[in-house]
Amino acid sequence: MEGSRISASPRPCSGRRVWANKKRPRLDGYVNTFSKLLRREISSKPCFSISNAYEKFRNMRLVEEYDSHDPKGHCPVALPFLMKRTKVIEIVAACDIVCALAHSGVCAAFDRERSKRICFVNVSPDEVIRSLFYNKNNDSLITVSVYASDNFSSLKCRSTKIEYIRRGKPDAGFALFESESLKWPGFVEFDDVNGKVLTYSAQDSIYKVFDLKNYTMLYSISDKHVHEIKISPGIMLLIFNRASGHIPLKILSIEDGKVLKTFKHLLHRNKKVDFIEQFNEKLLVKQENENLQILDVRSSELMEVSSTEFMTPSAFIFLYENQLFLTFKNRTVAVWNFRGELVTSFEDHLLWHPDCNTNNICITSDQELIISYCKAESDDQWMEGNAGSINISNILTGKCLAKINASNGSPKVDSSKMRSTVSEALEDITALFYDEERNEIYTGNRLGLIHVWSN
Numbered sequence: 001m002e003g004s005r006i007s008a009s010p011r012p013c014s015g016r017r018v019w020a021n022k023k024r025p026r027l028d029g030y031v032n033t034f035s036k037l038l039r040r041e042i043s044s045k046p047c048f049s050i051s052n053a054y055e056k057f058r059n060m061r062l063v064e065e066y067d068s069h070d071p072k073g074h075c076p077v078a079l080p081f082l083m084k085r086t087k088v089i090e091i092v093a094a095c096d097i098v099c100a101l102a103h104s105g106v107c108a109a110f111d112r113e114r115s116k117r118i119c120f121v122n123v124s125p126d127e128v129i130r131s132l133f134y135n136k137n138n139d140s141l142i143t144v145s146v147y148a149s150d151n152f153s154s155l156k157c158r159s160t161k162i163e164y165i166r167r168g169k170p171d172a173g174f175a176l177f178e179s180e181s182l183k184w185p186g187f188v189e190f191d192d193v194n195g196k197v198l199t200y201s202a203q204d205s206i207y208k209v210f211d212l213k214n215y216t217m218l219y220s221i222s223d224k225h226v227h228e229i230k231i232s233p234g235i236m237l238l239i240f241n242r243a244s245g246h247i248p249l250k251i252l253s254i255e256d257g258k259v260l261k262t263f264k265h266l267l268h269r270n271k272k273v274d275f276i277e278q279f280n281e282k283l284l285v286k287q288e289n290e291n292l293q294i295l296d297v298r299s300s301e302l303m304e305v306s307s308t309e310f311m312t313p314s315a316f317i318f319l320y321e322n323q324l325f326l327t328f329k330n331r332t333v334a335v336w337n338f339r340g341e342l343v344t345s346f347e348d349h350l351l352w353h354p355d356c357n358t359n360n361i362c363i364t365s366d367q368e369l370i371i372s373y374c375k376a377e378s379d380d381q382w383m384e385g386n387a388g389s390i391n392i393s394n395i396l397t398g399k400c401l402a403k404i405n406a407s408n409g410s411p412k413v414d415s416s417k418m419r420s421t422v423s424e425a426l427e428d429i430t431a432l433f434y435d436e437e438r439n440e441i442y443t444g445n446r447l448g449l450i451h452v453w454s455n
Contacts, residue, residue, distance in 0.1 A: 057402035064452035088444025091433035155182035219257040237278035305340035387426040
């Protein structure tokens with residue numbers, strides 16, 4: 001993955017994309033993808049070395065609990081389903097402010113310094129927030145929402161300074177991309193790697209690229225034959241509608257839209273394409289029951305990896321710093337290089353969720369550690385029921401460096417002030433975020449509760 005994307009359906013992807021939806025959002029609908037890690041992977045925050053990783057995580061304890069639910073409703077005329085208690089689906093933290101988005105569409109903001117809820121980010125009684133994005137370029141929170149007044153059919157974006165949220169004034173923000181028609185199947189995608197925003201208006205089949213720093217439009221792409229766009233550092237891959245025996249491709253500069261290369265890739269006839277991904281000069285193509293093909297688009301050198309060695313993953317993530325990529329399949333994680341070689345298999349890292357929902361996975365900015373919500377070891381699971389564990393593992397070696405479980409995560413504060421025990425806090429975790437600046441892990445669960453783990 002190359003940026004930060006959330007998609008409406010689970011699929012390998014790159015960027016953070018939010019699709020418009022024709023239907024009223026359901027409380028049990030899908031809201032995620034692999035993509036959300038990207039802004040954490042490539043951020044410019046200071047990184048730490050593996051040598052002190054153990055010290056940073058070994059004394060992590062439960063220190064705080066917040067509730068994202070307001071039984072009275074944040075607005076007296078709010079839609080009924082916004083007032084229901086639902087699971088936390090996304091957590092974003094910046095500048096000591098923690099924002100937790102519930103599946104109902106309500107987003108609550110908390111102040112870590114004052115340890116209290118500040119406000120609800122929703123500024124309209126019929127606003128259903130679909131996704132959050134922290135824009136580090138201008139220290140603001142971007143919300144992507146749909147509204148009952150529009151039959152939940154169009155995406156609306158809004159930028160709000162973190163400082164305004166800290167003051168409890170979420171309505172002090174301003175609307176973005178108002179000229180764009182983002183109705184289904186339109187979308188908006190935030191690319192933190194290149195500092196760009198990609199929008200697609202299905203009404204006129206036009207893609208537009210905006211600057212993430214000031215939201216000015218840079219250029220547009222108008223071509224009804226474009227099937228998909230993938231974003232990589234410095235470039236965009238345009239995937240056109242499949243032709244007989246091949247698929248047309250085009251590589252553009254992300255900065256000005258200039259065409260850098262036009263070519264075709266041969267395909268096996270009558271076999272569906274599992275995925276096509278671009279990573280710098282490497283193109284990864286996989287068809288059903290066929291070998292993985294790794295094409296160097298500069299030299300045209302083609303390499304294949306046997307389908308028995310590389311099976312189609314549920315999703316994968318590109319690690320730019322290490323020139324590697326992660327694959328996720330059947331609750332397991334593996335690391336590969338671009339020669340098609342398996343680099344790492346993880347020990348003691350069986351993911352809790354079978355759908356590879358990366359709401360429960362974080363990667364540190366130096367791309368050395370992966371933090372995941374995992375199945376607890378059998379002995380712990382027998383003793384603590386349904387409690388999982390938060391595992392911190394080395395990406396290059398696969399070794400588990402530290403773990404937060406029911407036996408070692410005892411609260412550092414008076415547990416009577418919390419609704420949940422440590423074991424309960426480790427049950428049904430539905431969102432996870434690691435704040436490197438504070439060295440704290442935030443988890444959200446199906447009850448709408450947010451737990452803070454710190455040393």
